[in-house]
Amino acid sequence: DTGVSQDPRHKITKRGQNVTFRCDPISEHNRLYWYRQTLGQGPEFLTYFQNEAQLEKSRLLSDRFSAERPKGSFSTLEIQRTEQGDSAMYLCASSSTEMNTEAFFGQGTRLTVV
Amino acid sequence: RKEVEQDPGPFNVPEGATVAFNCTYSNSASQSFFWYRQDCRKEPKLLMSVYSSGNEDGRFTAQLNRASQYISLLIRDSKLSDSATYLCSTSGNTPLVFGKGTRLSVIA
Numbered sequence: 001d002t003g004v005s006q007d008p009r010h011k012i013t014k015r016g017q018n019v020t021f022r023c024d025p026i027s028e029h030n031r032l033y034w035y036r037q038t039l040g041q042g043p044e045f046l047t048y049f050q051n052e053a054q055l056e057k058s059r060l061l062s063d064r065f066s067a068e069r070p071k072g073s074f075s076t077l078e079i080q081r082t083e084q085g086d087s088a089m090y091l092c093a094s095s096s097t098e099m100n101t102e103a104f105f106g107q108g109t110r111l112t113v114v
Numbered sequence: 115r116k117e118v119e120q121d122p123g124p125f126n127v128p129e130g131a132t133v134a135f136n137c138t139y140s141n142s143a144s145q146s147f148f149w150y151r152q153d154c155r156k157e158p159k160l161l162m163s164v165y166s167s168g169n170e171d172g173r174f175t176a177q178l179n180r181a182s183q184y185i186s187l188l189i190r191d192s193k194l195s196d197s198a199t200y201l202c203s204t205s206g207n208t209p210l211v212f213g214k215g216t217r218l219s220v221i222a
Contacts, residue, residue, distance in 0.1 A: 040214075042118075042214040042215045043158065043212045045209055045210070045212070093210070104160075105158050106157060108157055
């Protein structure tokens with residue numbers, strides 16, 4: 001499968017725990033995006049990378065959120081000290097940097113904080 | 115003002131109807147425009163890119179109005195299978211951002 005892959009697909013965690021999600025983009029794509037989506041809303045942009053450089057992180061929801069893409073391939077999104085309000089679908093997408101090329105999404109990681 | 119705004123709907127239309135969605139964007143530097151389709155509990159998938167000259171793909175037509183900063187999607191001869199949420203998105207000197215989506219229900 002050469003699409004965007006996210007792991008895990010589902011995560012249930014207790015409040016206060018840390019969680020880490022992984023995204024493997026399409027191999028030739030150098031842009032990688034993270035979004036959060038809650039019911040009835042569109043994907044909310046969190047951060048993105050071009051290769052290993054994180055180009056925008058001011059929209060990460062709080063300092064509990066961080067993301068890395070150390071070798072310009074896969075990326076991880078970490079949420080520390082999870083809160084119930086963090087429950088959502090976390091979507092990863094990748095694209096090339098050419099104009100008018102779309103982003104392809106992974107199937108997402110559904111986080112439930114109990 | 116939100117970067118991308120859409121009427122959330124829902125739009126409930128009978129089979130065979132024509133339906134149109136609009137989307138406005140605030141960043142005049144936006145360069146790329148897309149419509150995505152999202153089914154319930156699934157990831158968004160590209161429906162079509164939107165080009166300056168407008169473009170058509172079967173029953174779907176997308177238009178871009180840069181002067182007024184909006185894009186539109188027209189669906190002709192609606193099918194039951196068109197029921198989904200339609201997301202408008204833009205990018206340019208900013209990362210790819212999305213509207214909240216417009217929900218469409220096509221009714222038999």
